[in-house]
Amino acid sequence: MSYTYIVQNIGSSFAFDVTVSESAGLFTGTNTPLPTPAYQSGGTNEDGEGDAIDLRPGASATFTAVYTINQQDINSGQVDNQAIANAVDDNEIQFQMFLMTVTMATVIQRMILPKLY
Incomplete structure (x- = not known):
């Protein structure tokens, strides 16, 4: 199963040190290892x-x-997971965006970073 995560900054401030990870506690796949998101392009x-x-x-x-x-x-018919986008804003405050996906096909996850004021 291939995952593509697109993280977009829709705010007016910079988002520094953007990473994406999977939440092990909410992942229902029975095989290991857990998906490990890796940077590909952009930013x-x-x-x-x-x-x-x-x-x-x-x-x-x-x-x-x-x-x-x-x-x-x-046999279970699905694999549930939750990806987390992490970043730091201009004021060095860390924030996260969560996205839940339930699928067994190729997944495109689009995570929108919140607008920063």
């Missing part, structure tokens, strides 16, 4: 730190992950 290095990607207002970044389903997943 910039606005803070000059060379670490996680940053998003200007209106910008987006793409992350992907793969999970191998097994017979038990097929």
